[in-house]
Amino acid sequence: MLPELLWIVGLYVAAALLVSAIVRRSSRKGRRHYVLVAGNHQMQIEGYIRTLQHFSRRTGTDIGITVLLDRSTDETGPILERMARRDSGIAWVRRNGSDDVRQEYEKDCERTEAMVESSAADSRVVWLELGQDGKRLNI
Numbered sequence: 391m392l393p394e395l396l397w398i399v400g401l402y403v404a405a406a407l408l409v410s411a412i413v414r415r416s417s418r419k420g421r422r423h424y425v426l427v428a429g430n431h432q433m434q435i436e437g438y439i440r441t442l443q444h445f446s447r448r449t450g451t452d453i454g455i456t457v458l459l460d461r462s463t464d465e466t467g468p469i470l471e472r473m474a475r476r477d478s479g480i481a482w483v484r485r486n487g488s489d490d491v492r493q494e495y496e497k498d499c500e501r502t503e504a505m506v507e508s509s510a511a512d513s514r515v516v517w518l519e520l521g522q523d524g525k526r527l528n529i
Contacts, residue, residue, distance in 0.1 A: 413450065421451070421452045421453070421454075421514070422451060422452075422453050422454075422514050422515075422516055423453065423454040423455075423456065423514070423515045423516070424442055424453060424454070424455050424456070424515075424516050424518060425456045425457075425458060425515060425516070425517045425518065426438060426439075426455065426456070426457045426458070426518050426520060427457075427458045427460055427517065427518070427519040427520060428457055428458070428459055428460065428462065428466060428520045429459075429460050429461055429462055429466075429520065430462050430463060430464045430466060431462075431464075431466050431520055432464040432465040432466045432469060434520070435457070435466050435469055435470065436469055436473065438518075438520070439455055439457075439473060439480065442455055443455075443477075443479075453479065454479050454481075455479060455480045455481070456480075456481045456482065456483065457470050457480070457481075457482040457483070458482075458483050458485060459482055459483065459484045459485060460485045461485060462484075467482075467484060470482040
């Protein structure tokens with residue numbers, strides 16, 4: 391009776407290890423990196439980031455978050471700075487104003503893409519442009 395019991399326990403342990411390995415492997419394939427293009431979103435930015443982090447924990451998906459701060463004149467920058475200090479999965483880039491807005495925006499996008507690709511080479515990148523009025527989320 392004891393040998394049969396040990397076999398059953400051993401098979402359960404082996405099955406648990408196999409399922410754990412499969413879940414870890416599939417979660418690496420499901421890695422996502424979100425790039426949020428934000429402006430004056432001091433009232434919403436923390437909520438957006440917390441929602442993405444909650445999604446990550448709930449689904450077991452590994453995520454990274456980069457915020458491209460576009461011509462923000464409110465407290466969005468300091469909020470992002472505080473959040474990035476506390477969480478290594480959050481990065482942000484501030485866009486500076488210039489005469490040639492389109493050219494600078496394209497440079498910022500290239501720089502952000504390079505930063506995202508270097509930190510998440512095997513991930514799927516999802517760009518989210520937050521509405522200019524701070525109330526819309528364009529996906």
